Amino acid sequence: MGVMRIGHASIKVMDMAVAVKHYENVIGMKVVHTDPNGNVYLKCWDEWDKYSLILSPSDRAGLNHVAYKVEHDADLDVLQQRIETYGSKTEMLPVATLPFVGRMLKFNLPSGHEMRLFQQKEVVGTDVGSTNPDPWPDGLKGAGAHWLDHCLLMCPLDPEKGINTVADNCKFMKEVLGFHLSEQAVVGPGGSIQIAAFLFCTTKPHDIAFVGAPTMGLHHVSFFLDSWADILKAGDVMAKNRVKIDVAPTRHGITRGETIYFFDPSGNRNETFAGLGYLAQPDRPVTTWTEDSIGRGIFYHHGEATESFTTVYT
Amino acid sequence: MSPSAHVPRSMSARTVSPCSVTLRQTGETYVCAAGETLLQGMLKLGRRGIPVGCVNGGCGVCKVKVMRGRCLKVGAVSRQHVTAEEEARGVTLACRAAPQTDVEVEVIGKMQRGFVNLIVGSGPAAG
Numbered sequence: 292m293g294v295m296r297i298g299h300a301s302i303k304v305m306d307m308a309v310a311v312k313h314y315e316n317v318i319g320m321k322v323v324h325t326d327p328n329g330n331v332y333l334k335c336w337d338e339w340d341k342y343s344l345i346l347s348p349s350d351r352a353g354l355n356h357v358a359y360k361v362e363h364d365a366d367l368d369v370l371q372q373r374i375e376t377y378g379s380k381t382e383m384l385p386v387a388t389l390p391f392v393g394r395m396l397k398f399n400l401p402s403g404h405e406m407r408l409f410q411q412k413e414v415v416g417t418d419v420g421s422t423n424p425d426p427w428p429d430g431l432k433g434a435g436a437h438w439l440d441h442c443l444l445m446c447p448l449d450p451e452k453g454i455n456t457v458a459d460n461c462k463f464m465k466e467v468l469g470f471h472l473s474e475q476a477v478v479g480p481g482g483s484i485q486i487a488a489f490l491f492c493t494t495k496p497h498d499i500a501f502v503g504a505p506t507m508g509l510h511h512v513s514f515f516l517d518s519w520a521d522i523l524k525a526g527d528v529m530a531k532n533r534v535k536i537d538v539a540p541t542r543h544g545i546t547r548g549e550t551i552y553f554f555d556p557s558g559n560r561n562e563t564f565a566g567l568g569y570l571a572q573p574d575r576p577v578t579t580w581t582e583d584s585i586g587r588g589i590f591y592h593h594g595e596a597t598e599s600f601t602t603v604y605t
Numbered sequence: 606m607s608p609s610a611h612v613p614r615s616m617s618a619r620t621v622s623p624c625s626v627t628l629r630q631t632g633e634t635y636v637c638a639a640g641e642t643l644l645q646g647m648l649k650l651g652r653r654g655i656p657v658g659c660v661n662g663g664c665g666v667c668k669v670k671v672m673r674g675r676c677l678k679v680g681a682v683s684r685q686h687v688t689a690e691e692e693a694r695g696v697t698l699a700c701r702a703a704p705q706t707d708v709e710v711e712v713i714g715k716m717q718r719g720f721v722n723l724i725v726g727s728g729p730a731a732g
């Protein structure tokens with residue numbers, strides 16, 4: 292019961308043709324649908340639901356909304372009640388507000404980001420099927436990402452004014468949506484200010500993450516790969532395609548993930564992320580990164596976060 | 606010797622010649638090859654002065670105002686960061702502007718010194 296996993300992200304792009312080429316040729320997704328408003332829907336090969344990414348034409352970059360999938364239709368009613376009781380407004384969007392998707396519960400996180408929950412999305416199966424499947428399909432393009440893995444949202448934080456929507460979001464996700472905190476970064480006297488929170492609802496180290504920033508925004512959407520070798524190959528794919536790489540292949544201390552950060556043609560940051568890290572469980576002690584070690588938490592080898600990584604987002 | 610010295614300046618009327626870029630605040634100057642954006646030219650030469658982010662017109666950190674000379678817009682510029690009125694006044698993103706003449710630009714974009722960055726940023730906080 293409750294939230295199972297990330298379902299899709301809807302992001303704004305400024306040039307649809309080049310955006311589609313990027314998500315096809317670099318990430319390795321396939322276009323599954325285009326709606327009359329010009330929104331393009333894409334899917335990774337190892338996902339079984341119809342799509343996990345919506346590109347919507349816009350005059351700017353950034354996130355429209357992120358959606359998570361719940362297990363039972365009735366969960367939507369239960370969670371609507373809980374969210375309202377917590378003090379946030381909700382709206383139940385009718386069936387087919389998005390193509391191939393059932394009713395959706397829409398609300399805003401304390402940080403302001405729009406989140407939606409749904410239970411039904413057309414199931415089309417993975418590219419290898421479910422009967423005697425091969426481990427991977429032929430004809431994969433680019434990095435050949437398995438699935439949309441998580442997103443990281445930039446959340447307004449201003450300790451002097453007593454604003455910390457990282458902590459507010461963390462509390463909301465735990466108490467209302469049933470997520471669990473796997474890792475956090477804290478600063479200030481006695482580590483009293485939570486400036487980053489990594490939460491899970493599956494058994495991976497994170498399904499969503501929040502980091503403090505001056506304004507609300509999208510830091511990145513992340514796509515899953517198996518291994519370090521796949522990360523290096525993804526780096527080659529990016530170089531071939533002249534993709535702007537933000538952070539070359541390295542490892543996170545947080546989540547233990549192997550990573551590359553790069554930008555899509557509208558400047559939205561993407562990540563290819565490899566490794567399941569560890570078994571995330573509700574009773575696993577929360578990992579805490581302290582002020583003197585946050586750089587190592589973010590980029591374990593280099594030990595420092597690059598300026599663009601901490602300050603550039605859409 | 607600068608590679609641009611070898612580019613014949615009289616090749617064709619249609620070919621834009623390399624253009625010199627001056628950053629007003631620092632007085633830094635560099636040369637953009639024909640067709641290069643202000644940001645590409647700076648990055649290629651390993652120079653500094655304009656903040657670098659997505660290099661794709663979306664994040665807004667490379668915001669500049671063209672004070673003298675003319676630039677060609679070479680891609681979408683996020684309206685979240687440059688309004689239509691600003692654009693009419695010569696404000697643009699350095700990663701989307703290719704100089705057509707020698708230009709002087711004022712750097713407007715600043716790396717936002719976010720809270721996380723104050724803690725983990727490798728350099729001293731810039732004014």
Ligand code: FES
Nearest residue numbers: 658659660665700
């Ligand atoms: S570097 Fe991001 S808009 Fe120019």
Ligand SMILES: [Fe+2]
Nearest residue numbers: 443513562564
């Ligand atoms: Fe990530």
